[in-house]
Amino acid sequence: MIDLHIHTTCSDGQFTPEETMRLAAEAGVTVAAVTDHDTVSGISRARQTAQQLGMTFFSGIEISVQYTRELHILGYGIDADSAALLAFCEENARNRRERTSRMLEFLHRRGVVISLEDVRRCNQGRTSGRPHFARALVELGYADSIQDAFEKYLATPAFYAEAERPKPSPEKGIAVIRQAGGVAVLAHPHQLKLEGPELEALLQQLISLGLQGIEAHYSRHTAEQTRLYLQLAEKYGLLVTSGSDFHGPSVKPDIQLGSGVAGSLCVEDGEIPRRLEQAIAANSALA
Secondary structure: OEEEEEOOOOOOOOOOHHHHHHHHHHOOOOEEEEOOEOOOOOHHHHHHHHHHOOOEEEEEEEEEEEOOOEEEEEEEOOOOOOHHHHHHHHHHHHHHHHHHHHHHHHHHOOOOOOOHHHHHHHHOOOOOOHHHHHHHHHHOOOOOOHHHHHHHHHOOHHHHHHOOOOOOOHHHHHHHHHHOOOEEEEOOHHHHOOOHHHHHHHHHHHHHOOOOEEEEEEOOOOHHHHHHHHHHHHHHOOEEEEEOOEOOOOOOOOOOOOOOOOOOHHHHOOHHHHHHHHHHHHHHHHO
16 A cells, blocks of 8 residues: 655644554555655654554655646655755745744634634644644634635635745746655646646646656545546656545544555556656656
8 A cells, every 4th residue: 555645743744753654554554655745854753663664665745836826746755855955945934934923913803813822732832834723723613624714714815815925936846856856746636626738738837847747646536537647647758656645634534544546556566666766766866
């Protein structure tokens, strides 16, 4: 079982890197990657635990970029000590910290009585992102669920206009992954809500910038969507990856570890990790 899209408390997940890898092993995952948002701080801890449990582990990251819309780019096989990558992560961390204040002000203007301490209780005392704000809104009675909190407050046009942080371009996000020896992969393409020529045009543009793969197998993809992304991967020579996007039941209760794939020959015969390893080796030689 392969799961190459997993989050921990180092970004917006519920469990520590060590706990997450133990849960993954218990769920039957044998090939895993931690892909926290805009940070590599949990990689060494997750790798150590995964290796102790006999799992194959890939270092990873998920970078949010802004094109005509927001995209998420996964990076695999990255050198977590890359100076360019660490500088990039620090810049994004600074933007996230600044956004925290704007988010509090945004909610206060809407009559929500919430403090940073309320939010930090949802992420073990650390400065937090939107999922932790959402959990705090639920705990304080301003929303019925995480999804409700996003729909009411954290994913509205007003939020994006008033509180959202600046995001790098796809060119910059892909470049920093490639500079760190990693493989850049388009995450959960269904979220783009694009089909046909529009989706292909976007893929072509991203490929010209260095994109090498697409997350065709994903926990929320329908069978029809999966077939489409596999066809596009074959057409454009892209790597195929699979991931659940696990954050933990308190953040994304409908997503379980290892739920990215439901029976696929390319997974069963080990093609995904083998091709990914080959691409990582080739990139590392050029980085």
